[in-house]
Amino acid sequence: MRMIFVNLPVKDLKASRAFFAALGFTFNEQFSDDTAACTVISDNIFVMLLTEPKFRDFITGEISDARKGTEVITALSASSRAECDDMLAKALAGGAKPWKPALDYGFMYGISFQDLDGHVWEFMWMDQEAAQQQAS
Numbered sequence: 001m002r003m004i005f006v007n008l009p010v011k012d013l014k015a016s017r018a019f020f021a022a023l024g025f026t027f028n029e030q031f032s033d034d035t036a037a038c039t040v041i042s043d044n045i046f047v048m049l050l051t052e053p054k055f056r057d058f059i060t061g062e063i064s065d066a067r068k069g070t071e072v073i074t075a076l077s078a079s080s081r082a083e084c085d086d087m088l089a090k091a092l093a094g095g096a097k098p099w100k101p102a103l104d105y106g107f108m109y110g111i112s113f114q115d116l117d118g119h120v121w122e123f124m125w126m127d128q129e130a131a132q133q134q135a136s
Contacts, residue, residue: 006074007048009055009063010117013037015095016049019116022094023087041076066118073112075122081109084123088113091121107133 010016017027017037028046031038035054039047052063064071078084084102088111092098099112099120110124 001044003044003046005046005048007050007055007058008117008119009052010049011052012116013049013051016116019091019094019096020047020049023090045076047074066114066120068118070120073120073122075110075124078110078123078125081125084109084111084125087111087123091115096121 013035017039020037020039021027026040028038028040031046031048035051037049039049041047050058055063078087088098088102091113095116096113099114103110103124108124108126110122112120112122114120
């Protein structure tokens with residue numbers, strides 16, 4: 001089984017942890033401390049929120065300023081359109097900024113926002129059966 005660990009620098013670990021908890025995510029305390037919070041997205045997907053000094057330990061060069069340019073889009077699947085809208089509402093209530101207008105292709109729907117540090121997140125829902133019919 002493959003796993004993914006997305007590592008993101010954050011300016012205020014406590015605020016970022018509260019933000020992701022408000023979105024409904026939990027944390028693996030075994031891999032969390034004053035410099036890092038291991039956010040559990042699913043059984044195989046984790047986001048390591050790292051203080052900027054801790055993040056510097058893992059990189060060469062400078063930390064990108066996600067508020068000035070898009071470094072990556074972290075896209076997660078959603079179980080429904082309603083879940084997408086719910087995640088956006090929670091994110092905005094927690095201090096996130098809208099990024100792009102919702103995408104609505106009928107068979108596919110998604111929302112996006114920038115978290116407290118400017119990292120871009122998308123939640124996408126797709127009707128697999130309708131998507132296959134579109135491809136035919």
